[in-house]
Amino acid sequence: MREDKNRYGFSGGDRDEIRIEGLEVYARHGVFPEETSLGQKFFVNAILYTDCRRAGKSDDLSLSTDYGAVCQVIHRFLTDHTYRLLEAACENLARKLLLEFPGVQGLTLEIRKPSAPIPLPFASVSVTVTRGWRRAVVACGSNMGDKEQYIETAVHKIADDMNCRIVRCADRIVTKPYGGVEQDDFVNGALLIETLYEPEELLEFLNRLETEAGRERIVHWGPRTLDLDLIFYGDEIIRTEKLTVPHPDMCNRDFVLTPLAQIVPDWIHPLYGKSVTVLLEELQTRAKQPAKADER
Numbered sequence: 001m002r003e004d005k006n007r008y009g010f011s012g013g014d015r016d017e018i019r020i021e022g023l024e025v026y027a028r029h030g031v032f033p034e035e036t037s038l039g040q041k042f043f044v045n046a047i048l049y050t051d052c053r054r055a056g057k058s059d060d061l062s063l064s065t066d067y068g069a070v071c072q073v074i075h076r077f078l079t080d081h082t083y084r085l086l087e088a089a090c091e092n093l094a095r096k097l098l099l100e101f102p103g104v105q106g107l108t109l110e111i112r113k114p115s116a117p118i119p120l121p122f123a124s125v126s127v128t129v130t131r132g133w134r135r136a137v138v139a140c141g142s143n144m145g146d147k148e149q150y151i152e153t154a155v156h157k158i159a160d161d162m163n164c165r166i167v168r169c170a171d172r173i174v175t176k177p178y179g180g181v182e183q184d185d186f187v188n189g190a191l192l193i194e195t196l197y198e199p200e201e202l203l204e205f206l207n208r209l210e211t212e213a214g215r216e217r218i219v220h221w222g223p224r225t226l227d228l229d230l231i232f233y234g235d236e237i238i239r240t241e242k243l244t245v246p247h248p249d250m251c252n253r254d255f256v257l258t259p260l261a262q263i264v265p266d267w268i269h270p271l272y273g274k275s276v277t278v279l280l281e282e283l284q285t286r287a288k289q290p291a292k293a294d295e296r
Contacts, residue, residue, distance in 0.1 A: 015051065016049070016050055016051055016052040016053070017047050017048065017049060017050070018047070018048040018050060018052070018065055018067050018070075019045075019046070019047050019048075020044070020045065020046040020047075020048075020067060020070065020071060020074075021045050022043050022044075022045065023043065023044040023045075023046075023074060023075070024041060024042075024043055025041070025042045025043075025044060025074065025075050025078045025079065026039055026040070026041055026042075026079070027039060027040075027042050027079050027082075028040075028082050029042070029078070029082060029083045029084070029086065029089050029113075030084065030113075030116075030117070031084050031085075032117055035117070036082055040115045041114065041115060042078065042111055042112065042113055043111075043112040043114065043124075044074055044078070044109070044110065044112070045109075045110040045112070046070070046074070046097075046107060046108070046109050046110070047107060047109075048065060048067075048070065048097075048101075048104045048107050049104065049105050049106040049107060049108075049132065050065050050103050050104050050105060051103070051105075064103070065101050065103040065104055069101075070097065070101060073096065073097060073100055073101075074093065074097070077092075077093050077096050078093065078111075086111050086113060086125070086126070086127040087127050087129075089111055089127075090109055090110075090111050090127045090128070090129045091131075093109060093111070094107060094109045094129055094131040095131065095196065098131060098132065098133065098196060099162060099196075104132075105132055105133050106130065106131065106132020106133065107130070107131060107132060108128065108129070108130045109128065109129055109130075109131070110126050110127070110128040111126060111127055112124045112125070112126035113125050113126065131196070132196075133165070133194040133195065133196060134194065134195055134196075134233065134234050135167070135192065135193070135194055135232075135234060136192075136193050136194075136195055136202060136230060136232060136233045136234070137190060137191070137192055137193075137231040137232040137260060137263075137264055137267065138158075138190065138191045138193060138206065138228055138229065139189075139190045139227075139228070139229045139231050139247070139250075139255075139256045139259065139260070140154060140155075140188065140189050140191065140226070140227065140228050141175075141186045141188040141189070141226075141227040141255065142186065142187050142224065142225055142227065143177065143184045143185060143186040143187070143223050143224065144184070144223050144224060144225045145225055147186070147187040148172065148187055150213050150225050150226045151172065151187060151189060151226070153213065154209050154213065154226055154228060155169065157209055157212075158191065158193065158209070161205065163195055163197050163205075164193050164194070164195045164196075164197070164205075165194040165195070166191055166192075166193050167192040167193060168192040168263040168264075169189065169190075169191055169192075169263070170189045170190040170191070170259035170260070170262045170263045171189070171259070171262060172187050172188065172189040172259075173187070173188050173189070173255065173258060173259065174186070174187055174188075175187075175188050175254070175255035184223065186255065188255040188256070188259060189259050190231070190259035190260050190263055191263075192263045192264055199230070199233045199236065199243055200240070200242055200243055202233070203242060203243050206228040206229075206230060207228075209226065209228060210224075210225075210226045210227070210228055213225045213226035214226075229247055229256075230243070230247065231245075231246060231247045231250055231256065231260065232245065232246055232247075232264075232267060235268070235270045236270070237270050237271060246269055246270065246271060250279075251269075251272070251279050251282075251283065252283065254280070254283055254284070254287070257276060257279055257280040257283060258280065260276045260280075261276050261277050261280045264276055265277045
């Protein structure tokens with residue numbers, strides 16, 4: 001279980017665990033009509049990844065995650081809802097708990113069904129998921145219209161989305177255009193967020209905000225009302241048709257590294273093994289070096 005938690009790399013304060021074992025719930029989940037009409041017993045096991053230090057030192061319940069309240073939420077959720085699949089019940093319950101209890105950074109949740117309709121001897125069937133808040137870094141920019149307002153609106157929309165929590169915002173800076181296209185100066189910034197979105201889900205969300213801001217992808221590296229780039233997602237290395245993380249050109253972009261150095265100076269690039277601060281210093285050093293004859 002600890003190996004799973006470390007693999008998922010939840011954001012901050014996930015060293016400690018609160019365990020709930022064998023919580024019995026009579027509910028109506030299943031594919032067959034008699035399962036959803038008559039119901040049956042389910043058993044829930046949960047491991048909540050949290051930080052128990054402050055509560056442990058103060059003996060103050062308000063600084064802890066109330067596991068009695070967690071059990072009540074589990075019971076109420078599973079009895080108030082009906083799902084055909086255990087996978088759906090587990091997925092939606094995990095999300096409910098993560099949204100309901102801010103001190104829980106991640107969890108491993110198992111729903112066990114001992115009376116599943118299987119015509120063979122068996123003890124039980126179960127589904128287990130591990131979910132949690134992941135830290136991600138998003139760079140933002142605009143060089144059309146009211147640049148500050150485009151970025152500010154996007155920041156508010158990210159903060160208002162229940163699947164995201166903003167941890168830190170970098171100061172905005174004015175930068176020259178990148179890529180050789182003649183256009184206005186940019187306003188740039190960056191955000192450190194915690195999110196329940198998977199990487200491609202987060203990308204889709206950011207792209208939707210760009211579209212809502214009137215972003216048109218006509219000229220590569222051309223002017224834009226809003227640009228939201230996913231720079232880091234935990235320490236993951238992602239290469240798909242839709243998404244590349246870490247951002248492939250970030251190490252050449254002062255307008256990305258400068259805001260990042262303000263909010264995540266010690267974040268280690270998972271490919272290069274260097275911190276954001278070191279990457280920025282290296283870029284600044286390269287910029288001061290005279291260009292070679294064949295590069296002029």
